[in-house]
Amino acid sequence: MTRKIPTVDFTLALSSNEDERNEFVQQVGDALQDIGFFALVNHGIDTALIMDAYAQCDRFFELEETVKRSYLLPEIAHQRGYTAFGVEHAKDNPAPDLKEFWQTGRAYPNDGPTPSYPQNVWPNQHAPDFRGVIDRLYIDMEKLSKQLLEACSLYLDMPAEWLPGMAEQGNTIMRMIHYPPLEPSMPEGAVRSAAHEDINFITLLVTATADGLEVMDHDGSWIQVNGDEKAIIVDSGDMLQNLTNGLFRSVTHRVVNPKDSTSRRYSMPMFVHPRNEVDLTPHADFVAKTGGTAKYQSIKAGDYLQQRLREIGLI
Known part of the structure; x- marks a missing residue:
């Protein structure tokens, strides 16, 4: 029987009871170490x-194509403003994802x-x-992300501010994604979001308006994440995997096409990033805990991001 992703109750983190706060840290860390x-x-x-x-996303994405494209910013690798349908693709998959999106960050x-x-x-x-x-x-989402990074840090036997400190003034992005109805002319092999891993530290996904998200389990089977x-939905990304030498896992996931081709879907993930100058070299403590050999590259966060943006077609 296919399992479900774990559920963690945030009220534990806010408890006056130390044991309950510790239980929150344990549940967050265990989930990211296991299924991610x-x-x-x-x-x-x-x-x-x-x-x-x-509702605001719906109003924006209903605008004329020429209006939306006036907010295209390819010169900054689409890291702010509008990205048109079919521009982004998963790493190592040339077929474009069937989505358009808007990205915003810290003011x-x-x-x-x-x-x-x-x-x-802004489309004022x-x-x-x-x-x-x-x-x-x-x-509000960024405040929540800091509390989750504190829990991750404590689970790793580091000071609570270890990971939040790296993300302070980082290029954290919130993406508003529109998956429109499927057209008969869509490219062969194209799906709403092909199998991929996230680039960043952690991702916070505001629950989508429709099902479709699937997470790959250890045996290669797909876990359906119901809306x-x-x-x-929280997951750990490549940068956190790199820093912890794989102790926290960056897990493959995808958004599959719906059976009803006329349906649309919205989702709003926040991708939490460290500052560009943060060194993601596998930390010695976690190298020791994961076999004694560094499994991932020595690289700064900004260089890592640029590398991955090229691989997914945004540069």
């Missing part, structure tokens, strides 16, 4: 805000040095409420 995915319930993100964000500070991450753009003229709603959701508006 878990469903976070009672996460505290306002459901009404999530629904409002989906620029009012003073101090210019950050290394790109500046946000064509979707005047989009910015306010999406920015509020981004802020649940009460859960946020």
